[in-house]
Amino acid sequence: MVNLAKNDKRITLAWSGASGAPYGIRLLECLLAADYEVYLLISSAARVVLATEHGLKLPSGPDAAKEALAKHLTVSTDKLVVCGKEDWFSPVASGSAAPKQMVVCPCSAGSLAAIAHGMSDNLAERAADVVLKERGQLLLVVRETPFSTLHLENMLKLSKMGVTIMPAAPGFYHQPQTIDDLVDFMVARILDHLGVEQGLVPRWGYDQRS
Ligand SMILES: Cc1cc2nc3c(=O)[nH]c(=O)nc-3n(C[C@H](O)[C@H](O)[C@H](O)COP(=O)(O)O)c2cc1C
Numbered sequence: 001m002v003n004l005a006k007n008d009k010r011i012t013l014a015w016s017g018a019s020g021a022p023y024g025i026r027l028l029e030c031l032l033a034a035d036y037e038v039y040l041l042i043s044s045a046a047r048v049v050l051a052t053e054h055g056l057k058l059p060s061g062p063d064a065a066k067e068a069l070a071k072h073l074t075v076s077t078d079k080l081v082v083c084g085k086e087d088w089f090s091p092v093a094s095g096s097a098a099p100k101q102m103v104v105c106p107c108s109a110g111s112l113a114a115i116a117h118g119m120s121d122n123l124a125e126r127a128a129d130v131v132l133k134e135r136g137q138l139l140l141v142v143r144e145t146p147f148s149t150l151h152l153e154n155m156l157k158l159s160k161m162g163v164t165i166m167p168a169a170p171g172f173y174h175q176p177q178t179i180d181d182l183v184d185f186m187v188a189r190i191l192d193h194l195g196v197e198q199g200l201v202p203r204w205g206y207d208q209r210s
Pocket of ligand 1: 015019043044052112
């Protein structure tokens with residue numbers, strides 16, 4: 001029987017079809033570099049966004065997608081597990097085996113709504129539902145603008161349940177020079193919330209003067 005330590009370094013990362021593919025890629029790289037076992041869930045729309053924004057066309061099968069990511073990323077993908085959209089036998093589908101932490105980055109308004117209503121219609125939605133019922137840590141990096149009342153209500157509902165809503169809204173006070181600097185700002189905040197050590201951007205009041 002698999003013995004899962006309480007503080008194991010396992011995490012579920014879902015890429016949904018919101019704009020912001022570079023956030024998802026960079027977050028995956030950082031988690032793998034920090035030696036996390038990452039269960040990666042990729043929606044159909046996320047594949048379109050990845051191709052559009054990042055020029056990365058992922059094949060549809062999980063194994064082939066992992067191979068393509070291995071070639072694309074700058075870190076080892078030994079601990080990367082790419083899951084199929086309806087792989088109901090994946091550990092992330094059950095409270096008995098799922099990682100206690102999950103991030104949806106980027107998170108579309110559609111995935112936000114599905115999670116807020118416990119739809120569990122695909123593996124990503126089910127994994128989020130499992131983290132909620134197990135009282136784990138769920139972070140949603142929502143990207144849409146402007147927000148409708150529906151979006152705001154869904155975020156409020158989840159926030160009241162302990163979900164961290166992190167709009168993909170990087171700051172500029174670290175004086176970004178490149179798009180990568182903006183991406184790193186968001187990823188640094190996500191890693192901080194997950195408790196993953198990072199030194200991607202200067203810290204306010206310590207490393208930077210205004
Ligand atoms: C290039 C591209 C960019 C998109 N950007 C957003 C976005 O920023 N926010 C959003 O909520 N939906 C966005 N969408 C629409 C979603 O992909 C669409 O609603 C999809 O059904 C979401 O499904 P998913 O959450 O299962 O990935 C975008 C779609 C495409 C193709």
